[in-house]
Amino acid sequence: MNKVVHLHPMDDFKARSKAVLDNAGQRKNFRGAMDFLQAKRRAQFPDQDEMQGLRELGASIRRYSLAHLPRLLEQLEANLTANGVQVHWAQNGPEANAIALKIAQRVDAKRIIKGKSMVSEEVGFNHFMEAAGIEAFESDMGEYIVQLAGEAPSHIIMPAIHKTKQEIAQLFAEEIPGVAYTEDVDALIQIGRRVLRRKFAEADIGLSGVNFTVAETGTLCLVENEGNGRMCTTVPKVHIAITGIEKVVEKLEHVPPLLSLLTRSATGQAVTTYVNMISGPRRPDEKDGPQEVHLILLDNGRTQAYADDELRATLQCIRCGACMNHCPVYARIGGHAYGTTYPGPIGSIISPHMLGLDTTFPLAFASTLCGACSEVCPVKIPITDILVRLRNEAQARPETEEATLRGSGAARTLAASTAWGMWAQVYSKSGLYKLASWFMSRGRALSPSEQGAWTRSRTPLVPASKRLRDLMKDHKS
Amino acid sequence: MNSYGLTDRSYPSKPTDVYLFATCLIDQFTPQAGLDTVKLLEREGIRVHYPEQQTCCGQPAHSSGYPDEARSVALAQLNLFIEPWPVVVPSGSCGGMMRTHYPHLFADDPELHAKAMALADRIYELSEFLVHVVNFNHEDIGEACTIALHTSCHARRQMGVHETSAALLDSLDKVQVKEQARIEECCGFGGTFALLYPDISEAIATDKVASIKNTGASCVVSADCGCLLNISGRSAKQDELSGCKQPSLPGEHLASFLWRRTNGGAA
Numbered sequence: 001m002n003k004v005v006h007l008h009p010m011d012d013f014k015a016r017s018k019a020v021l022d023n024a025g026q027r028k029n030f031r032g033a034m035d036f037l038q039a040k041r042r043a044q045f046p047d048q049d050e051m052q053g054l055r056e057l058g059a060s061i062r063r064y065s066l067a068h069l070p071r072l073l074e075q076l077e078a079n080l081t082a083n084g085v086q087v088h089w090a091q092n093g094p095e096a097n098a099i100a101l102k103i104a105q106r107v108d109a110k111r112i113i114k115g116k117s118m119v120s121e122e123v124g125f126n127h128f129m130e131a132a133g134i135e136a137f138e139s140d141m142g143e144y145i146v147q148l149a150g151e152a153p154s155h156i157i158m159p160a161i162h163k164t165k166q167e168i169a170q171l172f173a174e175e176i177p178g179v180a181y182t183e184d185v186d187a188l189i190q191i192g193r194r195v196l197r198r199k200f201a202e203a204d205i206g207l208s209g210v211n212f213t214v215a216e217t218g219t220l221c222l223v224e225n226e227g228n229g230r231m232c233t234t235v236p237k238v239h240i241a242i243t244g245i246e247k248v249v250e251k252l253e254h255v256p257p258l259l260s261l262l263t264r265s266a267t268g269q270a271v272t273t274y275v276n277m278i279s280g281p282r283r284p285d286e287k288d289g290p291q292e293v294h295l296i297l298l299d300n301g302r303t304q305a306y307a308d309d310e311l312r313a314t315l316q317c318i319r320c321g322a323c324m325n326h327c328p329v330y331a332r333i334g335g336h337a338y339g340t341t342y343p344g345p346i347g348s349i350i351s352p353h354m355l356g357l358d359t360t361f362p363l364a365f366a367s368t369l370c371g372a373c374s375e376v377c378p379v380k381i382p383i384t385d386i387l388v389r390l391r392n393e394a395q396a397r398p399e400t401e402e403a404t405l406r407g408s409g410a411a412r413t414l415a416a417s418t419a420w421g422m423w424a425q426v427y428s429k430s431g432l433y434k435l436a437s438w439f440m441s442r443g444r445a446l447s448p449s450e451q452g453a454w455t456r457s458r459t460p461l462v463p464a465s466k467r468l469r470d471l472m473k474d475h476k477s
Numbered sequence: 478m479n480s481y482g483l484t485d486r487s488y489p490s491k492p493t494d495v496y497l498f499a500t501c502l503i504d505q506f507t508p509q510a511g512l513d514t515v516k517l518l519e520r521e522g523i524r525v526h527y528p529e530q531q532t533c534c535g536q537p538a539h540s541s542g543y544p545d546e547a548r549s550v551a552l553a554q555l556n557l558f559i560e561p562w563p564v565v566v567p568s569g570s571c572g573g574m575m576r577t578h579y580p581h582l583f584a585d586d587p588e589l590h591a592k593a594m595a596l597a598d599r600i601y602e603l604s605e606f607l608v609h610v611v612n613f614n615h616e617d618i619g620e621a622c623t624i625a626l627h628t629s630c631h632a633r634r635q636m637g638v639h640e641t642s643a644a645l646l647d648s649l650d651k652v653q654v655k656e657q658a659r660i661e662e663c664c665g666f667g668g669t670f671a672l673l674y675p676d677i678s679e680a681i682a683t684d685k686v687a688s689i690k691n692t693g694a695s696c697v698v699s700a701d702c703g704c705l706l707n708i709s710g711r712s713a714k715q716d717e718l719s720g721c722k723q724p725s726l727p728g729e730h731l732a733s734f735l736w737r738r739t740n741g742g743a744a
């Protein structure tokens with residue numbers, strides 16, 4: 001855990017992408033994983049009508065929850081408090097970390113065992129705790145692997161998806177004392193488990209994420225496959241859960257449809273091995289369970305999305321990862337290239353609110369707008385429309401009413417806006433267009449053989465000698 | 478309902494007149510596809526009207542993040558189709574722009590919005606129109622051949638018409654359509670995406686070319702010019718680099734392919 005990688009600035013997004021594009025091994029890993037996950041999801045939705053009906057239901061539950069967000073959050077806090085859960089509000093990452101540290105210091109904690117939590121990645125929890133002298137240990141197998149390698153997750157559901165079996169074998173042999181190199185997957189998992197067992201027993205605090213919070217009952221819902229989530233939330237004497245404010249739903253009955261959409265879309269499972277519903281700490285008559293349960297509710301830019309009628313849909317997300325599993329760009333460059341905690345299409349639309357559009361706008365443009373993400377999104381987020389909106393924002397005139405987000409206008413350049421202005425002049429005036437296209441076809445012999453980025457990979461575009469409008473004249477006569 | 482919220486549409490019976498919106502790419506780069514579209518429709522006894530002032534649907538600016546510029550170009554098209562005839566577009570991408578985005582572009586102007594809605598309702602992608610409205614049924618008089626079909630992402634997901642191009646090819650007796658792996662995946666064009674992120678675009682296009690070639694198809698047919706220019710342009714570049722003289726994966730627009738196969742080569 002000594003090699004700390006800080007992924008942030010966007011300026012080298014292209015360079016990072018290129019590095020993966022040139023790495024045949026990684027390309028193969030991602031492609032294989034994406035094909036596998038796509039097939040698993042497809043098998044879960046054999047009936048198109050059932051799927052569309054469930055997506056519609058899931059989307060309306062999420063839209064309803066967001067439409068009533070302030071009220072539901074108040075209700076959630078009241079009911080959690082009544083259940084004995086301590087609720088904390090954090091405006092940003094540093095605040096969330098400080099809240100957790102205060103709890104840790106109060107109970108004199110030395111070790112934290114972690115269940116999988118992307119929000120904890122978002123706030124840089126592990127590094128913060130380590131700097132404060134507290135060990136934060138990942139117990140999800142994928143997270144454990146990336147932590148051991150000093151990396152960040154490259155996928156929100158499968159953190160170590162970029163790693164081959166051989167790389168993991170190598171990593172274990174190098175980093176875990178007394179472990180010999182083996183490519184036997186079962187043996188590797190056993191090795192990991194043995195390490196983790198001990199960690200569970202030693203930990204003072206368990207940290208977990210949350211999939212849904214239920215306002216009406218004050219419940220934290222958490223799904224997982226390895227049982228580590230249940231261990232983290234029950235074995236240590238303190239459990240801290242951390243999640244975004246948007247994860248709330250009103251009623252318990254809202255959870256099953258979302259759960260079904262989540263697990264089928266994410267891993268192609270009808271249901272996960274574990275579904276945890278946590279409604280408070282150990283009661284006086286109970287023998288086990290944590291003595292304290294805390295929930296940290298994080299904003300970190302989410303209210304900016306919430307405040308915008310169109311962008312609010314971004315918060316419908318249930319973090320299933322299906323959009324990245326079906327994204328032709330993600331499949332080629334993997335998660336690390338994005339340089340954000342959340343990669344892929346969801347990362348491109350949520351990160352601007354967390355980090356500012358000024359540093360993240362290249363991601364909004366890094367899409368063909370093919371719509372595969374919107375098509376599979378279980379809660380029907382219009383991802384491509386949101387990407388286009390972010391492109392508009394990125395090139396808005398700063399300090400006008402066009403620019404509504406943190407970092408709006410950062411991508412605007414005089415050269416590009418002038419060029420598009422001229423383009424619009426030509427294409428909105430048929431006289432100008434006719435003249436321009438006439439010159440293009442007359443001058444076709446002069447068409448450049450070098451057409452910038454286009455001809456690096458393709459043969460040049462050469463205008464036809466006669467335009468359709470010319471052919472039509474001949475055709476009519 | 479598709480991911481763009483379009484519900485299954487009901488189709489009119491065969492009209493006497495249609496408009497053609499031919500797109501700027503066809504006008505300038507593959508005009509034969511436009512002319513073949515006209516011939517396919519005229520053969521069915523339909524009069525085809527081609528408003529000469531048409532230019533571009535505005536999509537390049539729209540998807541590049543220049544909504545005002547997109548709007549002014551879209552506005553110039555909005556007034557060209559006065560009669561209540563269907564508007565046939567030999568591109569799922571431009572058709573998708575007009576059908577799904579025009580109403581949003583003019584959302585804040587009730588009059589223009591109503592116009593955009595009325596136009597959107599009359600937009601038909603060519604293959605969709607040939608199957609559902611015209612009932613295309615002609616004898617295949619070409620040589621036996623094996624081809625692959627690439628359907629654009631916008632035809633597939635925005636217009637929801639991925640089945641109609643396949644159905645048209647299926648109706649040709651001597652044409653065998655081989656299905657490439659990951660048939661639903663994008664070709665990597667994405668308009669200005671290809672210029673902004675050439676490396677990623679190239680990687681996607683290279684994979685698309687490979688998956689099509691792996692089927693043994695002799696050419697790739699698509700109802701979208703943008704994808705065709707990308708896929709066959711990528712393949713031709715590879716040919717050039719490897720010293721291959723004959724194009725190993727020529728592309729042909731669906732309209733031209735259909736016309737060639739069912740017209741016996743007569744003009």
Ligand code: SF4
Nearest residue numbers: 317318320321323377
């Ligand atoms: S945006 Fe949709 S598809 Fe992507 S992770 Fe969120 S819920 Fe899943």
